Amino acid sequence: MLREDVTDAIRAAVFDELAAVGFARMSIEGIARRAGVGKTAVYRRWKSKLSLVLDLVSAFAAQGLPAPATGSLYGDVHALLEVAAHALRHPVASQVIPDLLVEAARNPEIADAIKAALLDGQRGVAAVILRDAVARGELPESADPDRALDVIVGPLYWRLVVVRGELPDGYLDEVARGAVAALQA
Amino acid sequence: MLREDVTDAIRAAVFDELAAVGFARMSIEGIARRAGVGKTAVYRRWKSKLSLVLDLVSAFAAQGLPAPATGSLYGDVHALLEVAAHALRHPVASQVIPDLLVEAARNPEIADAIKAALLDGQRGVAAVILRDAVARGELPESADPDRALDVIVGPLYWRLVVVRGELPDGYLDEVARGAVAALQA
DNA sequence: TGACGTCGGAACGCAACCGTTTCGTCGTCG
DNA sequence: CGACGACGAAACGGTTGCGTTCCGACGTCA
Numbered sequence: 428m429l430r431e432d433v434t435d436a437i438r439a440a441v442f443d444e445l446a447a448v449g450f451a452r453m454s455i456e457g458i459a460r461r462a463g464v465g466k467t468a469v470y471r472r473w474k475s476k477l478s479l480v481l482d483l484v485s486a487f488a489a490q491g492l493p494a495p496a497t498g499s500l501y502g503d504v505h506a507l508l509e510v511a512a513h514a515l516r517h518p519v520a521s522q523v524i525p526d527l528l529v530e531a532a533r534n535p536e537i538a539d540a541i542k543a544a545l546l547d548g549q550r551g552v553a554a555v556i557l558r559d560a561v562a563r564g565e566l567p568e569s570a571d572p573d574r575a576l577d578v579i580v581g582p583l584y585w586r587l588v589v590v591r592g593e594l595p596d597g598y599l600d601e602v603a604r605g606a607v608a609a610l611q612a
Numbered sequence: 613m614l615r616e617d618v619t620d621a622i623r624a625a626v627f628d629e630l631a632a633v634g635f636a637r638m639s640i641e642g643i644a645r646r647a648g649v650g651k652t653a654v655y656r657r658w659k660s661k662l663s664l665v666l667d668l669v670s671a672f673a674a675q676g677l678p679a680p681a682t683g684s685l686y687g688d689v690h691a692l693l694e695v696a697a698h699a700l701r702h703p704v705a706s707q708v709i710p711d712l713l714v715e716a717a718r719n720p721e722i723a724d725a726i727k728a729a730l731l732d733g734q735r736g737v738a739a740v741i742l743r744d745a746v747a748r749g750e751l752p753e754s755a756d757p758d759r760a761l762d763v764i765v766g767p768l769y770w771r772l773v774v775v776r777g778e779l780p781d782g783y784l785d786e787v788a789r790g791a792v793a794a795l796q797a
Numbered sequence: 798t799g800a801c802g803t804c805g806g807a808a809c810g811c812a813a814c815c816g817t818t819t820c821g822t823c824g825t826c827g
Numbered sequence: 828c829g830a831c832g833a834c835g836a837a838a839c840g841g842t843t844g845c846g847t848t849c850c851g852a853c854g855t856c857a
Contacts, residue, residue, distance in 0.1 A: 430834075448718075449636055465836065467818095467835075471833080529634065573771075576770075581768070641843080648805090650804065652848095
């Protein structure tokens with residue numbers, strides 16, 4: 428029977444290594460070293476660096492993402508932004524997510540995993556938010572979940588991940604207000 | 613005297629290699645191979661992979677970015693989006709830019725180069741667009757160039773680079789209209 | 798014609814990592 | 828108590844890239 432604590436140590440080391448050097452530079456030897464574990468222990472569980480990462484990402488996907496229901500479009504958008512900002516400010520996640528997204532452009536398996544773990548979840552949340560807003564009459568029936576997600580999360584991602592800038596007080600409020608205005612335009 | 617055609621071949625090979633495998637996996641040997649050139653020719657010109665890339669990015673920065681002046685905020689925003697969409701749809705640029713942005717999070721020298729080559733240029737354009745819009749009375753004086761850029765380019769970047777989705781007909785019009793609404797909100 | 802410098806190609810020793818195998822240790826079952 | 832299996836450590840041969848060095852071929856200029 429494989430020891431659970433060893434498995435956990437490896438999983439944690441993969442996250443750290445992924446954040447520190449990125450997928451491309453990450454090596455099984457480096458993971459084992461960081462986890463304080465023999466290479467054997469890693470290979471006994473996963474057959475490659477890729478399957479290791481796919482496993483982690485899939486586990487992340489299983490968590491699911493709760494859709495906010497604050498009673499207003501602005502409130503829902505704001506809540507979604509809060510969750511996203513929290514994730515993208517996490518020092519490990521803010522390195523790992525963009526790294527894997529770039530890697531996904533070259534590797535279909537990673538692309539699928541990321542899509543299932545992140546993008547599909549967000550898409551679902553956006554769809555629910557829009558449906559509720561349409562029901563309240565805040566948006567026309569023609570509202571498109573994909574474009575909504577672009578307008579809501581895009582600015583935040585650009586600011587936090589691309590520009591890697593600060594998040595001034597009230598920024599999320601402004602983005603939320605702006606996104607609502609953009610959707611209603 | 614170093615031969616100019618060899619230098620050009622190396623530069624081109626770096627772009628292709630960067631797009632194909634990314635900065636992390638890129639090797640001097642691979643560049644020389646792709647350029648049909650000896651390793652010696654590369655080392656005679658640049659001292660490392662990093663200085664090679666910094667050189668290319670800086671050359672890119674020197675081009676500058678013209679600010680649109682269409683006479684309306686919507687027109688200017690739309691023009692900026694056109695330029696950005698054109699760049700992000702280019703098969704090489706759409707791989708290289710996100711790759712280097714991720715690398716920038718780990719390497720300050722790359723971060724500075726990218727900032728000078730891309731972000732500062734865009735920031736300047738946004739500032740001009742906002743200034744004109746304020747002069748026309750389309751926006752209040754309080755308009756912030758950074759946030760404007762987030763709202764204008766963010767959704768497009770998210771769609772094209774993160775989600776790697778299509779760009780439906782009329783999408784840029786919608787994003788431009790939405791961005792204007794967001795800025796005025 | 799001869800000197801010079803760049804060229805591509807090949808090899809150098811070195812380092813890292815690959816994926817596998819072997820070893821002795823330790824903990825857990827039966 | 829004994830068999831079993833996972834453990835960390837070390838070594839294996841092989842690959843790739845590092846940065847350097849040497850080579851003969853070629854082009855250019857004096």
